[in-house]
Amino acid sequence: MYIVMASAECAPVAKAGGLGDFVHGLARELARAGHRVEVILPKYDCLRLEAIVGLEKAYPDLWVPFYDQGFACDLYRGQVDGIDCWFIDPQAPQDFFNRGVIHGEPDDPDRFASYARALLEFLHQTGRHPDVIHCNDWHTGLIPVLLYETYQALGLNRTRVCYTLHNLGHQGWVGEYILHQLGLDARRLMTADRLRDPGNPHTVNPMKGGIVYANAVTTVSPRYAWEIQSTAQGMGLQETLRRHGHKFSGILNGIDYDAWNPLTDQHLPQAYGPESLQDKARNKQALRQRLGLAEAAKPLIAVVSRLDAQKGVELIRHAILHGLERGAQAVLLGSAQDPLLEAYFRVLQRETAANPDCHLELGYDEALAHLIYAAADIMVIPSVYEPCGLTQMIAMRYGVVPVARRVGGLADTVFDANDAGLPFAERNGYVFDDLTPEALESALDRALGLWFDYPEYFRQLRLNGMAMDNSWARPARQYLDIFARIRVQDSA
Secondary structure (H helix, E strand, C coil): EEEEECCCCCCCEEEHHHHHHHHHHHHHHHHHCCCEEEEEEEEECCCCHHHHHEEEEEEEEEEEEEEEEEEEEEEEEECCEEEEEEEEEECCCCCCCCCCCCCCCCCCHHHHHHHHHHHHHHHHHCCCCCCCCEEEEEEHHHHHHHHHHHHHCCCCCCCCCCCCCCCCCCCEEEEEEEEHHHCCCHHHHCCCCCCCCCCEEEEHHHHHHHHHHCCCCEEEEEEHHHHHHHHHHHHCCCCHHHHCCHHHHEEECCCCCCCCCCCCCCCCCCCCCCHHHHHHHHHHHHHHHHCCCCCCCCCCEEEEEEEHHHHHHHHHHHHHHHHHCCCEEEEEEEEECHHHHHHHHHHHHHHCCCCCEEEECCCHHHHHHHHHHHCCEEECCCCCCCCCCCCCHHHHHHCEEEEEECHHHHHHHHEEECCCCHHHHHHEEECCCCCCCHHHHHHHHHHHHHHHHHHHHHHHHHHHHCCCCCCHHCCCCCCHHHHHHCCCCCCC
């Protein structure tokens, strides 16, 4: 099968969050299964070029209709971890992708509309006919619209679309002008059953367009699939998702078992696995030395997270302070884009700076993240909402017990140690429901109590988590099943 993956991100070359990990992990797993996979990305000026092998200009001067005229593009080709990747470099006066960032610009809808048009124009002009274009998040929501409204008639009539929703908190809202710039009929498309945003009759919703026009729609966990159809987590798209429920499903993400493996992790001073779990202690010692923490017989609570409202920042702060009160150590590694949240954690950093049992590292350091996972005993994940979440999966891979709120993908992967309805071998952490300090304390206190009073049971929870299969193998099979279902079948 020939699969094109369309995305704003692909780790490690262009990564701003979990989307990049998703595209990299799934693409590599599909390629390993013998399928032809091409990832097509914008050529940002902030690409990690050292991660691309054999980068070359392979298709110059692609003309792309856009606005009243259009622009030329150069297409570059290279490999990222063995994945075939193309990079679109538009020679447009707006310098769409020469901003030093992947996304977060005021004109993001224009930037990614230009990318959508260029991607399809590239497929059309080079005679590529993928079986499936796998589109991801709002940045690519206009690709299925353009495919069926324009490019099917130009020859891409056998290509089908699977569209994956990663976070409904961002839908790409933009004015009607964007349809005119893409040569689309705004009068026909700006209707309740197509691209008109449910909350604003004069706004185009690219994510809604992707849902309506795609042949299959997925999201990144079964629980999140239910939440966005049935609760306020749908962010206004609940009715659209229910209307298209026949083609909608939730598939739990995986993590990269090559990158996240305590037996082979090059960032660790001491490798370990289920059979050598006692060696994990050496990594705790190394982390304490690196961060200036006291050597003591105390559990280590960790937070490795983007610091924004979605992640439950007030509860993160509370978990750190409560854990310290209960005789634990606490470490945080996280970055905040919002200046107010940055200041919020800077205050906490100053308040705890003299405490030998606490360290807050504001920013992101890949090597330090690996060491924290290898050192920690408990990982706190108090998300307001969480489409999938990777932190809990990585934590369990490293023998860390998660304390997580029961939402989205957290509910699909973390199973409470006190859940008598499950065999003990399936229990791997502690969960809570209410978004309150009291609910968090209840779960965290149970985890700390087990660490202090029943160390063998705590060790077994670690092993239960390490035994879980959160690799990309199963999700890749599920996506292939969807691709096979929607692709055009050759007649006998």
